[in-house]
Amino acid sequence: MVVLRDGMCPGLSEELVVALRAADITTGTWTNFAFQALLAIRRVLLAQHTAFPVSGADLYEDLLSSTAILSTGNPSLDKLLDSGLYTGELTELAGGPGSGKTQVCFGVAVNISYQLKQSVIYVDSTGGLSASRLLQMLQAKSCNIEEQMEALQRIQVFPVFDIFSLLGCLHHFRCVGLQQASAGGGSVKAVIVDSVSAVISPILGGKQNEGMSMMMQVAGLLKTIAKDFNVAVLVTNTVTRDGNGQLKAGMGQTWSHVPRIRILLQRLERPGSTCSSVRTATLAKSSRQPCHLKEEFDLQCWGRSEEQLYGMSGKRKLENTEPS
């Protein structure tokens, strides 16, 4: 129901609004007052606010022409994701502390801004964005300082530290569109939110009854942004253990239905090597591939150049690049 105001639709004039208000009707519901006028108003309002059915063939054509697949820069992750992040979808990275979620977000941002020459919007809620690490990754890809600076300029950072700022930021994107919000070179191809759980977990649970609704508002906004602007949305989340000690993504059952693809990141517990940068990624939820696929990858792969990556004779690297 919406508040009635003059000019909302052709049949709704000032006198009609005043008359309705006198009858104590401030919002649009049914009465038998000037039946024809109300019927006309209803037709117009319905036409303005309904969704239209689309045929499957049109939808498929639309998808083929507008969806892009963005590589993450890491061949093992690309294999898990069925060649990369799809635009129009929400992908989630879940993992414990130090499992590499932020590093994967950096890698994706650098790959899109340098390799694909497109803009990236990075919403940072943990203070974990380190521009010097982004520069390090870019320096491994190219020695040209101008190219590095250009790539850095294509990454727009929005620091938000609480749920209301996050909602305000996402509404801002939706209202003014991502192009104006980013004002960088190239069109925006990805929105990265690191991390969603940091702003939502303080309001979930206990005697607060608004937490769930705010969480679902964030979910709705992210999905709308992904669909309307044709961008890939990547979010990060924490993990918890369920009754059997199995890892699962945080923020509860309701949130678990929101992302289309979910990847769980874990450290490898190997005796003897403590400071290793190898991580395992498990596909926990996907609409395109069988679940529970596992891949190992090295967090340092984004910080190394192509020759170093494929020239390495380490056993781990050979296993990953073997043809399947």
Add this chain to the structure above:
Amino acid sequence: MQRDVSSYAIAPSVKVKLLNAGFLSAADLCDLRPLQLSKEACISQEEAVEVLQAVRCEPGQERAAAGRLTALELLGREQELGTIVTFCSALDMALGGGMPVGKTTEVCGAPGVGKTQLCIQLSVDVQIPACFGGLGGKSLYIDTEGSFLVQRAVDLAQAAVEHCGLLAEDSEQQEALKGFTVETILSNLFLVRCHDYVELLAETYLLADFLAQHPGVRLVVIDSIAFSFRHDFEDLSQRTRLLNGLAQRLIQMATNHNVAVILTNQMTTKIWSGQSKLVPALGESWGHAATQRLILHWDGTHRLASLYKSPSQREATVPYQITGQGFRDAPPSDQPKTSDDPSVRQSGSLSKRPRTEEDQSTRT
């Protein structure tokens, strides 16, 4: 586009009344005066004024967009902010120059490994004048355990002043040295004593005002966060919520006021599939709170610092020692033996080290 009324920072009871009166989105509230709104929605005039301020029609979304910057600008800002040295060169190298300003760092460790010593050292080091490579800032020390000893701070301050005195070469440095004495160091160190978690939370709410009044503060130390939250807390999920909210406020303050925030945490034993491990306390979700995590642990009789989580540095383990003058590098002859010596436990395992009589006497 219309933004839902429920997504604004308004009190829940007021939101319910607004929704019942039919105001679903910001556009509905645009043209109303406070008197009209309070009559329509049956709320008081003050509440109506607050609602209209929160929902003001030139989007408050501009506020969110105003904080934005490109990664290039962020790079320049990071390089300007600098780092706080710890006087242990191996640790400084592992951290990329020292403790980063504008981020939160968590220091975890078993009792007696040197967390408080590191905190006091950093409170002194942040005051090193800019011409010596320091930040020339003040520090705020929030003490919850009562482990801050002024005599120890005096020892560390004297050692730092002597160290800078040896380094001073040109006239600018000599001039700066006159302003860098034990008295000035102690007067630029603000100390707050909190006795329970309520006082600690209240202090973090007041921190924003304090930092606005003292813009020279570059370091905030909370030693320790675990102490007040670990006992007397029946509702663990409430503890998690409070801690997460606290972490967000701290990182917001670190970013907005350009301070380094150091938090100290204790260790707890986790029993899991038949093994026991020492892990940082306060739960797994707290692990995400700090931007960087440093774990201090023992290896035989040697102290090691491991960088466990960092957005920009590789993981590394470095040795250090605590001397009469404070936190320093471990002497090279005392390096821990290699892992094929069976008598030494691997540096990776954080199992509890039995305390011997010798260690008790060598603790400073």
